[in-house]
Amino acid sequence: MTQDTSQESLSAALQTPSRRFIPQTAIVLSTAALIASGGVWLYQQQAMEQLKLDVSRQLANNKTSASQLTQQLAENTKLQQQFVGKLSLLEAKQAESLNQQQALNNMYEALTHNETHRALSEIEQILGFASQQLQLGGNINGALLALANIDQKLTQLNRPELISLRQSITRDIDTLKALPYVDTIGISAKIDSLISGLDDLPLAIDSYRQAPPQAEESVSITAFGRFSDDLWHQLKQLIKIRRMDKPEAMLLSPEQGFFLRENIKLRLLDARTTLMLKDETSYRSDLAAALRYLEQYFDQKSPQTATSIATLKQLHSQDLVITLPELGTSLAAVRSARTIAERAKQ
Structure with a gap:
């Protein structure tokens, strides 16, 4: 039995093996997969070529851009x-310009200091002269004009170190403007008017020499009546009784009246002179004498005489002496500024 089994195995081994059955679906799928793989490979190849082309084109563009950029x-x-x-x-020109500007600034400072020094010297002289005129002659208008010119010079200089000096000048100008004004020219004109009108003033004796006004005669007066009136008038002229409050006025002769007028004129001329000299005592004395002569020897009932007396009284009450300020503060300020300018120049 063992031998039979071995023979069957040998015969089975010597037989040709039969082919196995492969299904159709697998073949189709395999073929489709191969075709798809080929398509993908071709697509990848084309994409790779296109990419290479794009890369080459981009490299060319980059090379051109790099060349342009270079x-x-x-x-x-x-x-x-x-x-x-x-x-x-x-920069070189700017440095040169700065050097030139610095040189110009130095020259300007030097010139300005010299100009300031000269201006301060001139201002000091003007202030000294104005102060003398103010104290000796009472020339307020002249002092104001001098101070205004000084303020204009300081404005043109426009120096910061001169601010205190300008403030002192401004204070002195305000002080002088606040002083009461004495119309010397107006007073002098009134005195001249009194002198020119003095010859037309009637004396007190002239009022007594004038004949009383005659009454108008009626046309119906007869010749006899007119003769009797004339006779009676002539008789009344022989004797006159009048009251004289100032008998010395009746003693003036025409020649004395002339000298009286000339004496009053001289008094008024002296008053005008003392007015210019600010001599208030002499001024009042001369006007008081002229006023006394007018009241004593001239007819006060005359409008011209009354007007002249009123004018003399007004002029007599006029104050001439005014306490004038000194310009010492401004003088001290200009001297201080001049000292500072001299130090800066050194």
Whole structure:
């Protein structure tokens, strides 16, 4: 039995093996997979070629851009070099301009200090003269004019160190403007008017010499009546009784009346002179004498005489002496500024 089994195994081994059945679906799928793989490979190849083409084109563009950029950089470098050269030139010119400006400033400062020193010397002289005229002659208008000119000079100088001096000048101008005004020219004109009208003033004796006004005669008066009236008038002229409160006025002769008028004129002329000299005592004395003569020897009932007396009284009450300020503060300020200018010049 064992031998039979061995023979069957040998015969089975010597037989040709039968082919196995492969299904159709697997073949189709395998073929489709191969075709798809081929398609993908072809697509990848085309995409790779396109990518290479794009990359080559981009590299070419980049190379052109790099070339243009290099050229532009070269031009920018050239422009920058030109700009640096111009900037260096401008810096050199600016440095030269600064040096020139500094030199001009130094020259200006020197000239300004010299001009300030000269102006301060001139201002000191003007202030001294104005102060003398103010104290000796009472010339307020002249002092105001001098101070105004000084303030104008200080404005033109426009120096910060002269501010205190300008303030002192301004205070003195305000002080002088606040003083009461004495109309010397107006007073002098009134005195001249009194002198010119003195010859027309009637004396007290002239009022007594005038004949009383005659009454108008009626047309119906007869010749006899007219003769009797004339006779009676002539008789009344022989004797006159009048009351004289100032008998010395009746003693004036025409020649004495002339000298009286001339004496009053001389008094008024003296009053005008003392007015200019600010001599209030003599001024009042001369006007008081002229007023006394008018009241004593002239007819006060006359409108011209009354007007002249009223004018004399008004002029007599006029104050001439005014306490004038000194310009010492401004003088001290200008001297101080001059000292500072001299130190700065050194």
